[in-house]
Amino acid sequence: MNSIASENAGLELGLSRLKRLAPQGFALGLHIRFASAHIMVQTYDPAWIELYTSRGYMMCDPLVSWGFATTGTARWSALDHPDPHNVLGQASAYGLNYGVAVSTGPTTSRSIGGFARKDREFTDEEIGLIEQTVILLHEESTPPDNLTQAQRHALRLIASGHRYAEAAALLGISESALKARLKSARDRLYARTTAEAIQRAQEYKLL
Numbered sequence: 001m002n003s004i005a006s007e008n009a010g011l012e013l014g015l016s017r018l019k020r021l022a023p024q025g026f027a028l029g030l031h032i033r034f035a036s037a038h039i040m041v042q043t044y045d046p047a048w049i050e051l052y053t054s055r056g057y058m059m060c061d062p063l064v065s066w067g068f069a070t071t072g073t074a075r076w077s078a079l080d081h082p083d084p085h086n087v088l089g090q091a092s093a094y095g096l097n098y099g100v101a102v103s104t105g106p107t108t109s110r111s112i113g114g115f116a117r118k119d120r121e122f123t124d125e126e127i128g129l130i131e132q133t134v135i136l137l138h139e140e141s142t143p144p145d146n147l148t149q150a151q152r153h154a155l156r157l158i159a160s161g162h163r164y165a166e167a168a169a170l171l172g173i174s175e176s177a178l179k180a181r182l183k184s185a186r187d188r189l190y191a192r193t194t195a196e197a198i199q200r201a202q203e204y205k206l207l
Contacts, residue, residue, distance in 0.1 A: 021133070022116055030111045030141045031110070032109070066081045066101055072131075073103075075098075075100050076099040096116040098117045100114075147185060147189075147201060157170060189204075
């Protein structure tokens with residue numbers, strides 16, 4: 001990919017493919033570092049997502065522990081990792097009856113996903129397509145190792161508490177030009193908001 005716009009388009013295409021392959025939904029954390037994913041996408045039943053999050057199941061989810069222990073794929077029915085809170089059993093109440101786990105990347109920046117069906121086990125071919133897509137998404141969503149000087153200056157001023165008009169005046173540019181710089185920084189960091197972009201830039205030591 002030669003541009004951030006094309007990279008985002010590639011991500012959307014890959015996520016759309018996963019939605020078709022996992023009709024009951026999926027959860028995918030791309031480049032998990034320090035217990036936080038660079039990009040997190042969840043399409044499971046919202047009620048299950050709320051229960052899972054409110055009870056902190058990520059800390060004891062067998063899919064997650066398996067994903068950090070190894071790479072590759074495994075059907076949920078074949079996982080032998082401890083499930084003391086019966087996370088997979090509870091998930092079945094929300095239609096997540098069959099699934100596959102996928103893990104790829106180094107332990108320092110791993111991508112882990114769970115993909116579900118309600119009606120049957122995933123076929124080997126489907127698992128292969130899901131794994132291939134996750135690997136491509138992992139590669140395309142690699143966090144940046146730098147920002148442009150203009151992007152850094154814009155983020156730093158907003159991070160230090162300046163309003164847009166003030167930051168633009170300090171940089172000697174129009175407010176619309178400042179907003180364009182902030183948008184380009186958000187796109188590069190795959191952030192939805194400027195605050196999220198600032199947080200990620202600080203985590204990656206880019207500011």
